[in-house]
Amino acid sequence: xxxxxxxxxxxxxxxxxxxxxxxxxxxxxxxxxxxxxxxxxxxxxxxxxxxxxxxxxxxxxxxxxxxxxxxxxxxxxxxxxxxxxxxxxxxxxxxxxxxxxxxxxxxxxxxxxxxxxxxxxxxxxxxxxxxxxxxxxxxxxxxxxxxxxxxxxxxxxxxxxxxxxxxxxxxxxxxxxxxxxxxxxxxxxxxxxxxxxxxxxxxxxxxxxxxxxxxxxxxxxxxxxxxxxxxxxxxxxxxxxxxxxxx
Amino acid sequence: xxxxxxxxxxxxxxxxxxxxxxxxxxxxxxxxxxxxxxxxxxxxxxxxxxxxxxxxxxxxxxxxxxxxxxxxxxxxxxxxxxxxxxxxxxxxxxxxxxxxxxxxxxxxxxxxxxxxxxxxxxxxxxxxxxxxxxxxxxxxxxxxxxxxxxxxxxxxxxxxxxxxxxxxxxxxxxxxxxxxxxxxxxxxxxxxxxxxxxxxxxxxxxxxxxxxxxxxxxxxxxxxxxxxxxxxxxxxxxxxxxxxxxxxxxxxxxxxxxxxxxxxxxxxxxxxxxxxxxxxxxxxxxxxxxxxxxxxxxxxxxxxxxxxxxxxxxxxxxxxxxxxxxxxxxxxxxxxxxxxxxxxxxxxxxxxxxxxxxxxxxxxxxxxxxxxxxxxxxxxxxxxxxxxxxxxxxxxxxxxxxxxxxxxxxxxxxxxxxxxxxxxxxxxxxxxxxxxxxxxxxxxxxxxxxxxxxxxxxxxxxxxxxxxxxxxxxxxxxxxxxxxxxxxx
Numbered sequence: 068x069x070x071x072x073x074x075x076x077x078x079x080x081x082x083x084x085x086x087x088x089x090x091x092x093x094x095x096x097x098x099x100x101x102x103x104x105x106x107x108x109x110x111x112x113x114x115x116x117x118x119x120x121x122x123x124x125x126x127x128x129x130x131x132x133x134x135x136x137x138x139x140x141x142x143x144x145x146x147x148x149x150x151x152x153x154x155x156x157x158x159x160x161x162x163x164x165x166x167x168x169x170x171x172x173x174x175x176x177x178x179x180x181x182x183x184x185x186x187x188x189x190x191x192x193x194x195x196x197x198x199x200x201x202x203x204x205x206x207x208x209x210x211x212x213x214x215x216x217x218x219x220x221x222x223x224x225x226x227x228x229x230x231x232x233x234x235x236x237x238x239x240x241x242x243x244x245x246x247x248x249x250x251x252x253x254x255x256x257x258x259x260x261x262x263x264x265x266x267x268x269x270x271x272x273x274x275x276x277x278x279x280x281x282x283x284x285x286x287x288x289x290x291x292x293x294x295x296x297x298x299x300x301x302x303x304x305x306x307x308x309x310x311x312x313x314x
Numbered sequence: 315x316x317x318x319x320x321x322x323x324x325x326x327x328x329x330x331x332x333x334x335x336x337x338x339x340x341x342x343x344x345x346x347x348x349x350x351x352x353x354x355x356x357x358x359x360x361x362x363x364x365x366x367x368x369x370x371x372x373x374x375x376x377x378x379x380x381x382x383x384x385x386x387x388x389x390x391x392x393x394x395x396x397x398x399x400x401x402x403x404x405x406x407x408x409x410x411x412x413x414x415x416x417x418x419x420x421x422x423x424x425x426x427x428x429x430x431x432x433x434x435x436x437x438x439x440x441x442x443x444x445x446x447x448x449x450x451x452x453x454x455x456x457x458x459x460x461x462x463x464x465x466x467x468x469x470x471x472x473x474x475x476x477x478x479x480x481x482x483x484x485x486x487x488x489x490x491x492x493x494x495x496x497x498x499x500x501x502x503x504x505x506x507x508x509x510x511x512x513x514x515x516x517x518x519x520x521x522x523x524x525x526x527x528x529x530x531x532x533x534x535x536x537x538x539x540x541x542x543x544x545x546x547x548x549x550x551x552x553x554x555x556x557x558x559x560x561x562x563x564x565x566x567x568x569x570x571x572x573x574x575x576x577x578x579x580x581x582x583x584x585x586x587x588x589x590x591x592x593x594x595x596x597x598x599x600x601x602x603x604x605x606x607x608x609x610x611x612x613x614x615x616x617x618x619x620x621x622x623x624x625x626x627x628x629x630x631x632x633x634x635x636x637x638x639x640x641x642x643x644x645x646x647x648x649x650x651x652x653x654x655x656x657x658x659x660x661x662x663x664x665x666x667x668x669x670x671x672x673x674x675x676x677x678x679x680x681x682x683x684x685x686x687x688x689x690x691x692x693x694x695x696x697x698x699x700x701x702x703x704x705x706x707x708x709x710x711x712x713x714x715x716x717x718x719x720x721x722x723x724x725x726x727x728x729x730x731x732x733x734x735x736x737x738x739x740x741x742x743x744x745x746x747x748x749x750x751x752x753x754x755x756x757x758x759x760x761x762x763x764x765x766x767x768x769x770x771x772x773x774x775x776x777x778x779x780x781x782x783x784x785x786x787x788x789x790x791x792x793x794x795x796x797x798x799x800x801x802x803x
């Protein structure tokens with residue numbers, strides 16, 4: 068099986084290690100990964116901030132670049148949420164029936180990484196080894212828009228050597244929210260404060276999630292506090308094997 | 315008495331959400347009171363919803379019924395007018411809040427009443443009825459315990475259902491001792507309630523006119539419904555000889571049978587009860603029983619504008635249960651006053667800007683008062699897709715700024731940055747160039763592997779969060795170096 072990787076502009080620029088890990092996991096499972104270099108951004112930031120006319124060309128670009136692939140995988144719940152839930156709105160705003168039809172075709176082929184592994188490939192054990200105490204923050208868009216459910220937890224359960232500890236009040240938003248983190252920085256930070264308190268309660272050394280945007284926010288807070296807790300994308304945990312750790 | 319900043323329904327300049335939120339966030343007592351209250355009710359709601367095997371079907375039914383009402387609102391309104399008139403009531407139409415206030419004051423004056431008793435009603439808060447009556451020499455007494463508390467405190471409601479949620483019992487004790495002149499009062503809820511009861515009973519017996527809002531009105535029969543917990547509403551609607559009800563035109567449900575759906579959805583969603591203690595229904599007037607004169611004021615006040623917006627109109631489905639407030643992580647921390655509207659929380663963030671119209675700085679900030687976490691949509695008993703409407707309204711705010719904001723709108727720094735980024739993302743070569751430029755451009759900001767301070771509008775990020783610098787190699791650079799092509803196998 069082949070899958071196209073939609074890396075997302077955010078991961079491409081700021082978190083290339085997550086992209087490399089995603090490729091590693093998919094190839095380990097025998098998936099032929101393709102990376103169309105014409106891809107840029109899904110348009111989520113523009114659309115959700117209100118710059119919706121500006122997002123329409125990005126929607127068109129995404130559809131154009133990816134429409135011929137049988138499966139499209141992205142290591143980001145919120146970008147996949149944008150494509151599956153909000154592209155129809157964008158097509159409506161563009162008043163473009165052709166685009167609406169293309170969006171309808173492509174939406175069910177776009178997967179967030181954990182749902183692609185667990186729901187599409189029906190794999191939970193990807194051969195990972197990760198000897199650390201880890202807690203997991205289920206990001207809002209993967210939880211409530213994509214309804215990935217316990218797919219990430221099933222993947223983590225199958226990781227060897229892991230000391231997994233549940234995050235209290237896990238379903239609570241971390242307060243990132245895209246441009247919300249800057250426009251309403253005070254409220255965003257108040258929400259972050261409670262999330263960090265729960266992360267620290269677990270005694271974990273690693274806080275994982277399926278979205279680097281939320282992790283940049285949580286990790287930025289942890290780092291500022293010198294908390295001694297790292298944030299790591301789920302893909303990077305799944306990509307780590309015993310061979311990679313032992314010399 | 316504490317005076318509050320002007321709200322979205324006033325003509326004065328309303329503060330933006332982020333400004334007001336900063337104030338609330340810095341109030342530890344408020345944070346503690348709200349956090350405790352919302353977390354408790356949230357947990358209780360989850361329990362009573364969990365036990366319903368057909369909850370999703372009920373939500374679906376509530377959504378379908380309300381959607382049908384909105385589609386044929388004109389017909390249902392005429393039907394309601396006929397039903398109420400047939401039952402001996404009088405129907406009045408008000409285009410806006412001012413007209414509604416004038417009509418109500420006229421009715422009160424025609425009975426030479428100087429005092430009126432009120433059932434908890436957000437519609438009358440929306441029109442600022444109490445202030446209007448005061449100007450006409452009529453004193454309005456709030457009889458809902460929480461409404462009484464905030465009326466005595468000279469404050470405004472901070473929650474749809476629990477208006478005094480921001481106050482704890484020791485604060486209420488002090489208020490009652492000061493305002494009601496009660497001596498030797500403890501902060502035991504029973505004692506506090508008794509103090510209020512003594513004060514209110516006298517008002518109920520004296521008042522010639524009672525004023526209420528409405529939870530529902532049945533088009534088929536003309537039956538109005540008020541759902542409450544205390545019984546004070548029941549007294550307001552049955553003791554005074556004249557009853558006036560102010561109702562937004564969207565409160566209609568088609569038939570009596572439809573209560574079956576809403577009376578299961580509403581109490582569980584609002585107070586986390588299987589059934590609320592008092593549900594009062596009345597149909598016109600009944601000779602020798604209860605008020606002998608009944609007026610129904612049907613108010614638009616911006617609602618037909620909301621109805622005209624295809625995505626926004628679902629906002630009118632709201633049954634004011636406040637479940638969205640109780641689960642909202644933003645509301646939990648900022649409280650209701652930060653929204654500067656009688657409609658706070660997620661539902662207020664979509665209802666207020668639509669009712670007052672896009673293009674006012676204060677209410678235009680409300681659709682941005684959300685991290686789009688979606689918890690509100692998950693609990694909404696009539697399935698209002700609040701995140702979708704928030705995003706839609708953000709679009710309307712930006713288009714209004716760009717199209718009608720003149721040169722100032724076009725030169726808005728956010729607009730310029732967004733235009734530039736949209737252009738960059740439109741072409742992979744420009745995008746890759748920008749990646750490289752950002753990597754080079756960040757050097758003055760990065761110190762020992764982290765950015766501690768960002769300039770300008772982005773400084774909000776680094777107030778409490780470090781930022782990871784852009785790494786040496788982008789993903790696509792790695793991919794190219796690895797394969798030289800676009801395919802791995």
